Structures are given as C-alpha cells and as structure tokens.
Amino acid sequence: MTDFIEHIPVLLQESVEYLITDSNGIYIDATLGGAGHSQKILQQLGPKGHLYGIDQDHEALRAATDRVGNDTRFTALEGNFGYLPTLVPQEYHGNISGILFDFGVSTHQIKEPERGFSFQHEGPLDMRMSSMSGVSANQVVNEYDYKKLRDVIFHYGEERLSRQIAKEIINRRPLETTSDLREAVESVVKGQHTIKSVARVFQGIRIEVNREMDVLKLALKESLELLKTGGRIVAISYHSLEDRLVKNFFKSGNFEGKIEKDFYGNPITPIEQVNKQIITPTKEEIERNPASRSAKMRVAEKLEEVK
Ligand SMILES: C[S@@+](CC[C@H](N)C(=O)[O-])C[C@H]1O[C@@H](n2cnc3c(N)ncnc32)[C@H](O)[C@@H]1O
Incomplete structure (x- = not known):
C-alpha cells in the first residue's frame, strides 16, 4: 500500500499563517488527509492550543493519527465535515479560533487504483471517500x-x-x-x-x-456556528464550482453572493474576507508539486453578531 506521506500539502505556509491568530486557541483541520497541514498547525500551537483533525476516510485518519504521534493537543475525529457540529464537542461551539478546509481528494486516494478515483489507473468504479457514502x-x-x-x-x-x-x-x-x-x-x-x-x-x-457541493455548503454554514468572533475559515479549492461557493459565502454569508442590507442600506454580513486577492501557489510550488496548480485559497473572518 502507498504511504499517506506522499501527499504534499498545498499552500502550507500561507494557509497556516492565515489560520492561526491565537497560538493557544482551538482549531479544526476539517480535511486531515495526510496530516500535512495538521503537523504544521501543531508546530505553531502553544501548550494550551488544541487541534481537531477530521477525515471521513478511515484509512486516512488512521495513517494521519500515526503520523501526528502522541500529541495530547491533537484529537482525530472520523466523520464527514458536513456534520461539523456533531463531531466537535458542544462545549467548544462558538469557541473555535480557526477552521481549515483543503478540499478534494489526497494524492494517496488518487494513487490507490482500487479506490477508483483515477483515470490513469485501472480500478473498479468506486470513488467513495468513505464507505458510508x-x-x-x-x-x-x-x-x-x-x-x-x-x-x-x-x-x-x-x-x-x-x-x-x-x-x-x-x-x-x-x-x-x-x-x-x-x-x-x-x-x-x-x-x-x-x-x-x-x-x-x-x-x-x-x-x-461524495455529495461534495451539498456538504461544502453545509460545512461553511456550520463553521459560523462553531467559530468565535474573529475566528477564521481558510479554504483551499481546486475547481471553479468549489471556489465560486466559497467566494460567494465569504462575500455575503450566502451562496448567491447577494449582500443583504439593513433598513439604512448598511450591508449585513456575518463574515468578512481577510484577503481581498485570491491566494494561489507560487511558480516554485507548482514546479515542486504540480497537483497544486489549480489551488485557490480564500480566508474569511467571522464578524461580531449584530443583535
Ligand atoms: C486534499 S486532502 C487533504 C490533505 C491534507 N491537508 C494534507 O496536506 O495532508 C482532502 C482530504 O479531505 C477528506 N475529505 C474530503 N471531503 C471530506 C468530507 N466531506 N468530510 C471529511 N473529510 C473529507 C479526504 O478524504 C482527504 O483525505
């Protein structure tokens, strides 16, 4: 079996820098995969920080947990990020400092012919990221x-x-x-x-x-419930359908991208983009890791609720 280590994390430095605003905060890596981002996040967290790593792929979760090793600041959770509030303990709802989404499939999943994701390898027509799909x-x-x-x-x-x-x-x-x-x-x-x-x-x-579009929408909406004010979502997309949903949601809090206004015409949005310019891999990163070439990263921050 191929090793999960072969997945090269995309926009690693940039994503973790944007994600962590409080080194002793609670974070979620919603797409644990090969734990590339999680390991970096843990390096940056202080002794009181905590990271929940989620993946719906049982094999990925097992391998990532081995890779992170014995770190009491890390908890691996198996499940679909479309159900974030049921995965993350209730006591932390509204208390999360940052959530990372690195969408799509990992190199490992693509390279395993029996998973059926790749047109370059002969395999059964499967493509399920989780046996629960x-x-x-x-x-x-x-x-x-x-x-x-x-x-x-x-x-x-x-x-x-x-x-x-x-x-x-x-x-x-x-x-x-x-x-x-x-x-x-x-x-x-x-x-x-x-x-x-x-x-x-x-x-x-x-x-x-994998119902990827439905699940992505659910996850972004639920992220707002979990984040504290000022908490961030960092989302790395790999195709225009994903990126469009993320872009609209970060702009307006809905998937149509329509900004609602109050009685006085002031915009009401629960979230605000942190980076006005989309972040993409450098030429050097793409050379090193061609799988990163379509990546687009957006970052948004939860705003204080208007009562
Ligand atoms: C691109 S990989 C993440 C790689 C990881 N950031 C790293 O650098 O090692 C995406 C991972 O997210 C998982 N995933 C995709 N959709 C998911 C979902 N709805 N719920 C939970 N995990 C999901 C996949 O199984 C895969 O392992």
Whole structure:
C-alpha cells in the first residue's frame, strides 16, 4: 500500500499563517488527509492550543493519527465535515479560533487504483471517500437515467459534450472499471482535448458520489456556528464550482453572493474576507508539486453578531 506521506500539502505556509491568530486557541483541520497541514498547525500551537483533525476516510485518519504521534493537543475525529457540529464537542461551539478546509481528494486516494478515483489507473468504479457514502461511481454510471447522468457530467464536470457522453455511457452499459469509463469518454471526444474531458467526467462523478457541493455548503454554514468572533475559515479549492461557493459565502454569508442590507442600506454580513486577492501557489510550488496548480485559497473572518 502507498504511504499517506506522499501527499504534499498545498499552500502550507500561507494557509497556516492565515489560520492561526491565537497560538493557544482551538482549531479544526476539517480535511486531515495526510496530516500535512495538521503537523504544521501543531508546530505553531502553544501548550494550551488544541487541534481537531477530521477525515471521513478511515484509512486516512488512521495513517494521519500515526503520523501526528502522541500529541495530547491533537484529537482525530472520523466523520464527514458536513456534520461539523456533531463531531466537535458542544462545549467548544462558538469557541473555535480557526477552521481549515483543503478540499478534494489526497494524492494517496488518487494513487490507490482500487479506490477508483483515477483515470490513469485501472480500478473498479468506486470513488467513495468513505464507505458510508450512499452511492458508488458504479451506481452513477450504470443506474442513473440519461437526464441525471447528463446533469452530473454537465453541472459537476462542467463538460460541454455531456449529452453525447451520457448517451455513450448508457450504450456501453455495464461499465465495470475506470478504463471502461475513460474509453467511453474517449470515443466521444477526439483530439487534443480528450484528456481534459476525461478528467472533467471523472470529477463530475466524484462530486456526485461524495455529495461534495451539498456538504461544502453545509460545512461553511456550520463553521459560523462553531467559530468565535474573529475566528477564521481558510479554504483551499481546486475547481471553479468549489471556489465560486466559497467566494460567494465569504462575500455575503450566502451562496448567491447577494449582500443583504439593513433598513439604512448598511450591508449585513456575518463574515468578512481577510484577503481581498485570491491566494494561489507560487511558480516554485507548482514546479515542486504540480497537483497544486489549480489551488485557490480564500480566508474569511467571522464578524461580531449584530443583535
Ligand atoms: C486534499 S486532502 C487533504 C490533505 C491534507 N491537508 C494534507 O496536506 O495532508 C482532502 C482530504 O479531505 C477528506 N475529505 C474530503 N471531503 C471530506 C468530507 N466531506 N468530510 C471529511 N473529510 C473529507 C479526504 O478524504 C482527504 O483525505
């Protein structure tokens, strides 16, 4: 089995710098993965600081816990970050200094063929980050009707040829492996853009399987319940759908990005962006870690509640 250590943390220095405003505060790493960010956070925390590390992937959680070792300032929690308030002890609600989201899948998950995330490795059509996920990629590919499948490919994969690809998949049923799915896409999209379309279709199906958009929305809303005033959310996104939701939420507190105003026309938002400019990896980071190339980081701070 590949080791979790091979996931290289993205925007490590920048994210941790923005996240920690109080070295003795309580923090959440909502996407523990290979514990790359968590280890750095723990290095920066003082003796009274505490870090909750969450992952829905049992294997990731186990490996990350081993990696962090015996640190009493760290607690690993297995579960979906869409249910943050049920994972983090009630007594800390409203008391959290910072929450980090490093969305998506880890290099480890992608490189394990049997997880079915990668179109570069032959494996079963799975793509579930947690064995608790409702549907697998196999069900999406083989059981969804035409309209549902087309919509997944179009909306979550942002693939223009969604109609033709959905039809081709349905014609080829049953599809068993990642190679079957890749070949279905390749038979529709010819030329130099084929691989991009394959990547988009795989992305769309992965988002559907893990309900990534719904869960992201829930998590951002719930983060506001957990944070103390001045507490921060640091979010690293890897595709435009994620980034759009984060951007709108940080701007307005809702996913439409519509700023509400009070009677006098003053904006009412529960949250404020800390970095006006989006933060992206440097050229050197991208050279060192090509997987970081699409990363976009945004930071926001919870504002005092207006009573
Ligand atoms: C990009 S990796 C994080 C890598 C980590 N920051 C590091 O540098 O080692 C994302 C991790 O988040 C987990 N994850 C994704 N969505 C999740 C969710 N809804 N709930 C809990 N964990 C999730 C994945 O299983 C994966 O291990």
